[in-house]
Structure formats: structure tokens, C-alpha cells
Amino acid sequence: MATIFTKIIRKEIPADIIYQDDHVTAFRDINPQAPVHVLIVPNKEIPTVNDIDVQDEELVGKMFTAAKKIAATEGVAENGYRLLINCNRDGGQEVFHLHMHLFAGRPLGPMILRR
Numbered sequence: 785m786a787t788i789f790t791k792i793i794r795k796e797i798p799a800d801i802i803y804q805d806d807h808v809t810a811f812r813d814i815n816p817q818a819p820v821h822v823l824i825v826p827n828k829e830i831p832t833v834n835d836i837d838v839q840d841e842e843l844v845g846k847m848f849t850a851a852k853k854i855a856a857t858e859g860v861a862e863n864g865y866r867l868l869i870n871c872n873r874d875g876g877q878e879v880f881h882l883h884m885h886l887f888a889g890r891p892l893g894p895m896i897l898r899r
């Protein structure tokens with residue numbers, strides 16, 4: 785089912801798209817949690833990590849390649865960054881179109897699981 789991210793990918797609604805190719809689109813999060821907060825989204829509609837098929841393995845790899853490129857162009861590759869994917873309710877997933885968060889721009893501290 786089409787989500788708001790599909791509309792962003794198709795440019796039907798505005799977003800700050802910083803990278804797009806035939807497989808992946810990346811845009812700035814509307815509610816950033818760090819100085820750099822980018823969402824890396826496959827153009828294909830895959831709802832959650834649970835829905836990734838074997839034939840999607842190359843596509844998932846392209847999400848990482850895009851993350852690496854974005855980290856370089858955002859100037860954060862050297863200092864570092866965090867990649868995060870939420871899955872379903874307990875994972876805190878809000879938008880059911882697979883996406884990887886890229887956080888950077890300050891020391892992110894230890895991974896904290898908030899109650």
C-alpha cells in the first residue's frame with residue numbers, strides 16, 4: 785500500500801530530496817533528531833524488514849551504498865554516523881515503507897532504549 789514516502793518518491797508531495805536513483809530515494813526527516821537526519825528509502829514499496837524477500841537483497845545493499853554516499857556528501861563520514869531501521873510496533877515504526885535513518889552531526893552517545 786502506498787505511503788507518504790511513495791508520494792515523496794514520486795514527487796507528488798514536497799520533501800528535501802538529497803539523493804535519488806532508480807532504486808533508492810533519500811530525503812531529510814521532517815522532524816530531525818540530529819543535525820543530519822536523512823531517511824534512505826527503497827523506491828519499491830516494502831512495508832517492513834519482515835517483508836524483505838531474497839530478491840530484495842541487492843536493493844537492501846543499495847540502501848547501504850546510498851548511506852555511504854550521503855555520509856560523504858554531508859561531510860560526516862569521517863566523524864561518523866548511525867544507521868537505524870525500526871520494525872513494527874515495538875521497534876517504533878511509524879511509516880510502513882521500509883526506511884533507514886542516517887543520524888549524524890554530533891556525538892550520538894550510546895544506543896539508548898527508552899522506556
Ligand code: 5GP
Nearest residue numbers: 788799811812813814815870876877878879
Ligand atoms: P519510523 O518511526 O517509521 O522509523 O520513522 C518515520 C520517520 O519519518 C520519522 O522520523 C518522521 O519524522 C518521518 N516522517 C514522517 N512523515 C514525514 C514526511 O511527510 N516527510 C518527511 N520528510 N519525513 C517524515
